[in-house]
Amino acid sequence: MVDTRQLGRQPGSMRTVNRIVTVPDAFETAMASVPKGQEIELDLRLEAVMEGVLVTGTVSGHLTAECSRCLDPLSEELEAGFQEMYRYTGDDEVSVPSDEDADGDDEDYYLEGDLLDLEPVIRDAVVLALPLSPLCGPDCPGLCAECGVKLADAGPDHGHGDGVDPRWEALRDIAEKPDQQ
Template identity: 50%
Template sequence: MTGSTEVELVGECARCLEPISDRMVVGFQELFVYEDQRNPSEEDDEVSTLEGDLVDLEPLLRDAVVLALPFQPLCEDDCPGLCPDCGARLKDDPDHAHDAPIDPRWAGLAALKQDQHDQN
């Protein structure tokens, strides 16, 4: 059996966590054998069998779709993601920046400076 199916994908971007949706066409190909034609001495669980004249496509379609999914779905190929410090979405604010972190050894002096500023 050879065919293709169209699936709708819904998820979130791996970098910025924005919701994304897409449609994809997935092709599949599988060989089916009749149950009575199967060699009983061979125990091959990988061979798909027909049940009467019916074909169970669910496992075949599931495997084809899962293998075709992107490992890390992205909203755009060049998605900048989130700021590692505050979590802001960098696409919305491309000039996003933070002040340089204060060395913890000098944090006490920064507190004294703030206290002096508050007293004036």
Template identity: 50%
Template sequence: MSTLDPRSPLVLDTRELGRRAGAMKKIQFSVEAPADLGVAMIAVPPQSEIDFDLRLESVSDGVLVTGTALVTVAGECSRCLEPLTYDTEVDLQELFEHPETDARGRVTDTGSDDEDELPKLDGDYLDLEPTLRDSVVLALPLKPLCQPDCLGLCIECGANLNDEPEHQHDVVDPRWAALAELATESSEDD
């Protein structure tokens, strides 16, 4: 009995591939992104299109899936908090093992209890979603930036310094004022 839903867009049918080691099949398809694909600050918007370009390869232990997923990412800049969105290609690589079976061909280990084990084929099906989730989260930046040299926000008033790079405040702290005077004097000497 398969526990995977073959109608799920991220459940792949490997039947056509065959079990002969070395058999290979290339597939390209698009799905709508599932919910909660990403992290708090940056994620793939639900229902946005994900374009897969995959290669399924029959190996002695199971089916090796390699390829890419082209995703749209949306979030906010970690410095200036402006919304940002971009497309990125996520590398995928996962070996889906044939489940171990006993002498009668009954599945003895579905692998579902152990997090460290390789994902298992479920009959002819494999579920790409956990692989996609792990790969997307790994590919997302910890501190997303709207541009590599984003100037961030003014720590005094929160103004976006990208909009006004000359932005500054009159210095009120007397120590800084003294420094500012020195700076003015030295520039007058030039």
């Protein structure tokens, strides 16, 4: 939660916030994550506008993953940017969902008094910045499809006989003996 009282509700006022926070739950995809308990750095700019508070920021931290080709563990720096509008809630407004809310089209964020809950916005930004297919290197050859050995360690002479897939054996017999049909 970020307190906006020092910002005030006057359009045009701005302040910056730098903070290091601990990830409450892992931000993760199938092959990469920012683990629970890891520290991430937030650089935020809060700007008061007519409708609410515009938050622009970056999230920096470390991600852990495994290479999608050879399955070696890796750790990389992660930086994700985001910008989101947090709308003011009026004291005289009734918080009854409108038709727009019922459709699920309204994805607005609202201030909770003078506080901003940035966790869902940060989670979305970090998860979208995580690599879908992380690689230990752009030239990673991966694993052998036959035996599973890491091809980078196996060497250029690694092989498994003629390499004919047994499922294609019947077709090879037909090709070699076309007159027996």
